[in-house]
Amino acid sequence: MKNIYLILKVACVVLLMGACTPEEFEQFDNSTVHQDWPLAMNRTGHVVDSVVWYETEENHTKCIYEYDQNNRLKKRTLYTTILEQGQVKNKMSVDTLEYDGDRLQKIRVISCTDPYHHSDQLFFYDEEGRLIRYGYGDNVMCFAYRNGCMDSVYFPSDPEMYILLDYDTRGNVVRTLHRLMEYDMLEQPTGKYYTRMYEYEYDNNQRPNFNVDNAFMYEPLFGQGGSYYTFVRMISPNNMTRYSLGPEIWEYEYNEQGLPTTMYNQFADVVPTYHPVYRFTYRAVE
Numbered sequence: 001m002k003n004i005y006l007i008l009k010v011a012c013v014v015l016l017m018g019a020c021t022p023e024e025f026e027q028f029d030n031s032t033v034h035q036d037w038p039l040a041m042n043r044t045g046h047v048v049d050s051v052v053w054y055e056t057e058e059n060h061t062k063c064i065y066e067y068d069q070n071n072r073l074k075k076r077t078l079y080t081t082i083l084e085q086g087q088v089k090n091k092m093s094v095d096t097l098e099y100d101g102d103r104l105q106k107i108r109v110i111s112c113t114d115p116y117h118h119s120d121q122l123f124f125y126d127e128e129g130r131l132i133r134y135g136y137g138d139n140v141m142c143f144a145y146r147n148g149c150m151d152s153v154y155f156p157s158d159p160e161m162y163i164l165l166d167y168d169t170r171g172n173v174v175r176t177l178h179r180l181m182e183y184d185m186l187e188q189p190t191g192k193y194y195t196r197m198y199e200y201e202y203d204n205n206q207r208p209n210f211n212v213d214n215a216f217m218y219e220p221l222f223g224q225g226g227s228y229y230t231f232v233r234m235i236s237p238n239n240m241t242r243y244s245l246g247p248e249i250w251e252y253e254y255n256e257q258g259l260p261t262t263m264y265n266q267f268a269d270v271v272p273t274y275h276p277v278y279r280f281t282y283r284a285v286e
Contacts, residue, residue: 046257046282047071048208051221055276058083063222065210071285072104073097073212078222097212103129104215123215134217141217143231150235160193163229172202172236176229198228198245202238205258208280221278223265239263255282 047067054060059082066075076095081088092112098105107121124133130150134141142154149171153163158181166175175197182192210220216234224233233240239260242249246268253262263278 045285046209046259047073047285048210048220049281049283051281052279053223053276054279055272055274057081058088061222065220067211067285070102071211072099072102073210073220076220102214104212104218107218121218123217125214129214131215131217136217150231153229153231165232168202170202170238172238173200173232174202175199176232198243200228200232200236200240200244201242202236203241203252205239205252205254205260206237207233207239208260208282223278257282 048065050065051063052061061081062079064077064079065073066077068074074097076097078093078095080091080093082091083089094110094112096108096110098108103125104123106123108118109121110118119137122135123131124135126132130143130145132143134143138157140156142156143150144152144154146152149165149167151165153165155161160179161181162179164177165173166177168174178196178198179193180196182190182194184190208221212218212220213234216231219230219234224230228243228245239252240250241252248265248267250266251264252260255261259280259282261280263280264275265278266272
């Protein structure tokens with residue numbers, strides 16, 4: 001198994017280095033800023049117990065998180081009430097997390113409205129325990145590291161596409177540079193590529209802890225990660241407050257431990273009618 005991890009790591013790094021130009025890597029040079037970063041895994045002694053989002057009686061969601069005796073997240077159960085085609089419908093889905101030691105290996109997502117259908121997310125690590133490959137159906141991503149931090153992402157389906165990361169002095173991802181495939185008016189690839197920069201801002205407080213930081217492609221918080229890659233939030237120790245696309249903004253209230261108790265999310269100028277917020281509850285762990 002270690003040989004498989006090593007092969008995956010070498011393949012990802014070689015292909016990433018081939019796809020990116022020296023000028024772009026120099027622009028995103030993280031060689032000196034990460035030495036004193038507070039690691040995202042350095043948490044207060046609390047994990048998220050539940051999250052509730054409520055807009056109306058016909059549109060609300062509750063999520064319950066269960067942990068094993070080692071405080072590893074083992075199950076996420078999502079209860080959703082939504083108005084569809086004039087009818088109020090109740091739905092449920094369950095994410096079951098499987099580990100090999102302390103490493104999250106697989107997440108099985110099952111919709112309880114269709115228990116015969118499931119999908120798996122797969123995680124692969126190098127010998128140092130760093131995530132180097134993530135797979136979800138036909139979607140596969142590789143991650144490369146430099147100077148102790150994850151600095152670039154590669155897509156095996158197209159070696160010409162990649163993402164470069166830039167950090168602030170606290171270890172938050174503040175910029176990502178994307179090399180993307182160009183499509184024509186009929187949504188067909190033109191064979192050309194273009195680059196686009198995105199920027200992110202954060203507060204000074206710790207993110208809610210679900211104890212799955214090492215598997216940073218999994219977002220335990222429902223309703224997030226649709227417009228940006230999950231890893232941007234999950235490898236940053238603080239709470240995201242702004243994303244340049246849109247722009248998208250987040251506002252928080254905090255408890256005495258400095259952890260969010262409420263979170264309000266808004267995209268561009270689209271203001272929800274009832275100003276719904278996410279409400280967090282926590283439980284203490286040793």
